[in-house]
Amino acid sequence: MKNRYPSWMATALAAAVLSPTTPSQxxxxxxxxxxxxxxxxxxxGRLYPSPAVHDLDGDGRLDVFxxxxxxxxxxxxxxxxxxxxxxxxxxxxxxxVLDFGNW
Amino acid sequence: MSPQFVxxxxxxxxxxxxxxxxGSPHVAFGDGTHWRQPVGILDKEGQRIVMNExxxxxxxxxxxxxxxxxxxxxxxxGHLTSAIAMDIDRDGDFDLVLGDHKSGYVYLRRxxxxxxxxxxxxxxxxxMAGGSPMRDPGTVATLRSVDWNGDGRLDLMxxxxxxxxxxxxxxxxxxxxxxxxxxxxxxxPAVQLIEPSPKTATGGPTxxxxxxxxxxxxxxxxxxxxxxxxxxxxxxxxxxxxxxAEQKELAQTKARLAEIxxxxxxxxxxxxxxxxxxxxxxxxxxxxxxxxxxERKRLRSEEQKLRRRQNELEPTAKRVSFTxxxxxx
Numbered sequence: 336m337k338n339r340y341p342s343w344m345a346t347a348l349a350a351a352v353l354s355p356t357t358p359s360q361x362x363x364x365x366x367x368x369x370x371x372x373x374x375x376x377x378x379x380g381r382l383y384p385s386p387a388v389h390d391l392d393g394d395g396r397l398d399v400f401x402x403x404x405x406x407x408x409x410x411x412x413x414x415x416x417x418x419x420x421x422x423x424x425x426x427x428x429x430x431x432v433l434d435f436g437n438w
Numbered sequence: 439m440s441p442q443f444v445x446x447x448x449x450x451x452x453x454x455x456x457x458x459x460x461g462s463p464h465v466a467f468g469d470g471t472h473w474r475q476p477v478g479i480l481d482k483e484g485q486r487i488v489m490n491e492x493x494x495x496x497x498x499x500x501x502x503x504x505x506x507x508x509x510x511x512x513x514x515x516g517h518l519t520s521a522i523a524m525d526i527d528r529d530g531d532f533d534l535v536l537g538d539h540k541s542g543y544v545y546l547r548r549x550x551x552x553x554x555x556x557x558x559x560x561x562x563x564x565x566m567a568g569g570s571p572m573r574d575p576g577t578v579a580t581l582r583s584v585d586w587n588g589d590g591r592l593d594l595m596x597x598x599x600x601x602x603x604x605x606x607x608x609x610x611x612x613x614x615x616x617x618x619x620x621x622x623x624x625x626x627p628a629v630q631l632i633e634p635s636p637k638t639a640t641g642g643p644t645x646x647x648x649x650x651x652x653x654x655x656x657x658x659x660x661x662x663x664x665x666x667x668x669x670x671x672x673x674x675x676x677x678x679x680x681x682x683a684e685q686k687e688l689a690q691t692k693a694r695l696a697e698i699x700x701x702x703x704x705x706x707x708x709x710x711x712x713x714x715x716x717x718x719x720x721x722x723x724x725x726x727x728x729x730x731x732x733e734r735k736r737l738r739s740e741e742q743k744l745r746r747r748q749n750e751l752e753p754t755a756k757r758v759s760f761t762x763x764x765x766x767x
Contacts, residue, residue, distance in 0.1 A: 362631055367645050367762040370666065378761035384668035385440035385580055385651035386761050389452065397655065401668065401761060402441040406458055428472040435439050435458050435466070435476050 370399070372411035373421035377401065400425070406436025439464075440580035440651055442522045446532060448553035455479075457521030461492030463534055463547075479521075479534065482557035487547055489516030489538055489562065506562050513564070513571060514541035524583040524592060526565070526623050534558065535565065537578030539599060544572040544581065565594075567614045568627035576600040576609045576634055579669075584613075584654040586663060591616040594625060597650040600634055602670065603757070608635030608647040611665065631665065632764070635672075643671030646762050658765060665764040675753035688751045691744050698741045705734055 370377040378384035382404035388397040396413040401422070411419035425433045439456040446453040446465050454466040454473055466473040481487055485505070490512060494501035504512070520537035526546055527533055534547040544565040551557030564571045576598030586593045593615045600609030611632040618624030635647035646669030653666045680688065709728045713721040728734070 362629075363767045364632070364665070364764040365767055367667070367764045369643070370761045370763050376760055378668055378759060381668075381759055383579070383649045383651065383670075384759050384761055386653045386666040386668050387441045387443060388653055388655050388657075388666070389443040397657065399666065399761075400441055400443075402439045402456065404439065404459060406439050408441055408454070425473070427475055428469075431475070433454075433466060433473055433475065435456060435464055 370419065372399075372419040375422070377411060377419065377422065378403075378409075402435075404436075406434055408433055408435075440520055440522075440582075442582075444523045444532070446523050446553065447556075455521065455523045457518050457537065459493075459519050460495075461488045461518050462486050463518070463521035463536070479556075479558070481547070481560050482550065483560055485560065487518075487521075487534065487536075487558060489518045489536065489540075489545065491515065491517040491540065506560065508545070508562050508564050512562075513543060516540055516543060516545070518545075520578055520580040522581045522583055524594070528621050528623060531556070535581055535583070535594065536562065537581045537596070539577055539579070542574040542577040542598075544574075544578060544594070544596065565625065567625040572596075572614060572625060574598045574612065574628075576607065579609060579649050580651045582652060582654060584663070586613045586654065587615055589616075591618065591623070595631075595652060595654060596628075597652045597667070597669075598634060600648040600650070601637075602648045605637060608637050608672065609650040609669065610634035611650055611652045611667065632667070637672045639671070639673035641673065641676045643673050643756075643758065643760065646670065646760065647672040649759070657763065660765075662766045664766055666761060667764060668759065668761045670757050670759045672755065672757050674755050677751065677753045680751060684751055688748065691748050691751070695741065695744050695748065698737050698744070702734070702737055702741075705731070705737075 378401040385402040387400045391398045391410055392412060398410055398412045400408055400410045402408045408425040409422040410425055411422045413419055427433055439458045442455045443452045444455055446455050451468040451470045453468050457463045463479040464476040465479055466476040488506055490502050492501055516538040517540040518536050519539040522535050523532035524535050525532055531549045531553045533549045536545040545562035546565050547562055548559045549556050574596050579597040579599040582595040583592045584595055593613050595613045597611050598609035600607055610630055612628040612630050614625040614628055616623050617626040637647050646667050649669045651668040654663045657664050713724055
């Protein structure tokens with residue numbers, strides 16, 4: 336079967352299969368912490384920030400993307416130590432900001 | 439808009455699918471290196487995919503239609519602001535799952551074609567969960583497909599909007615497990631992963647309280663899924679214990695601010711009256727001049743100082759967006 340989802344999802348699935356959970360009984364989260372990119376808080380002040388993950392640079396580490404109500408996407412590459420580099424705007428091949436906000 | 443990385447057209451490269459506030463789903467096709475500027479995803483007749491409310495690009499106004507309602511009608515007016523690609527009918531191609539920001543329902547737009555040559559139906563279908571239409575009481579902020587319980591079947595995660603501004607209940611995150619056993623997807627009832635926020639934080643942000651946009655991922659590689667959640671945190675800063683003198687100062691500050699506001703309203707009314715009958719350019723010139731009036735500038739300056747002081751004595755509620763990481767114990 337061709338891989339139609341990002342590679343991280345297959346990794347997550349494999350991990351989950353090794354340790355199956357029943358969320359209604361076992362899902363307990365630690366108190367959440369805010370993510371940081373560079374010296375700023377990731378997505379702070381954006382209109383309805385919406386994160387997604389994808390290994391953009393193919394280094395085997397998941398990078399984090401943040402979309403917003405205006406229709407723009409930023410990304411922060413994950414460093415080897417697990418921290419994130421500064422957020423950058425996602426651009427097309429011509430260098431134009433990818434813009435979903437056409438309304 | 440919630441970006442979803444997925445090979446939507448089956449060409450081997452990840453694309454970005456999302457719904458946006460115009461009321462329709464969009465896709466930016468990728469070539470493995472970059473993504474092209476997004477385009478709308480249309481149905482098999484070339485029509486926009488919407489719920490009820492949408493931005494009409496021809497009239498440049500908000501508009502409404504029942505063209506895409508499910509058979510029997512929609513249970514409530516809907517406004518699509520989120521969309522993901524998911525093979526919900528398990529026939530080997532991506533359908534669209536649509537989130538309703540207005541009334542909280544979740545709809546399916548079935549793909550009757552293939553990934554390479556999609557043919558989306560012309561009407562929405564209600565997605566069912568546990569025998570009832572799937573609905574987030576806080577309305578839908580976004581959707582995610584993920585195999586949450588590791589049984590090899592994709593489940594549907596819903597991030598709730600909640601009350602985005604006021605003190606009413608905020609948003610949470612729920613997952614609807616695919617409890618089917620055969621070829622059909624069959625969602626069970628909601629399993630709450632993050633409870634809707636009561637918005638009781640004081641002193642500082644403690645969690646995303648409204649507009650919750652989750653992404654599920656094993657971020658630390660420990661073998662279980664965590665959540666990255668974007669959203670707004672609401673909290674009331676802790677104010678100082680006021681002395682009798684400070685309480686008096688606060689009362690005086692509020693009273694003076696009320697006086698200033700009333701005087702500025704008067705000045706605005708005078709300015710509007712002075713502009714009556716003037717040509718647009720002359721009216722604009724007069725407005726610029728009157729905005730520089732010394733009394734107005736003095737009042738504005740005093741108002742700023744007083745508001746700063748008021749906020750020190752009696753901090754006002756905060757609402758700021760962040761991105762949070764939830765890890766399982």
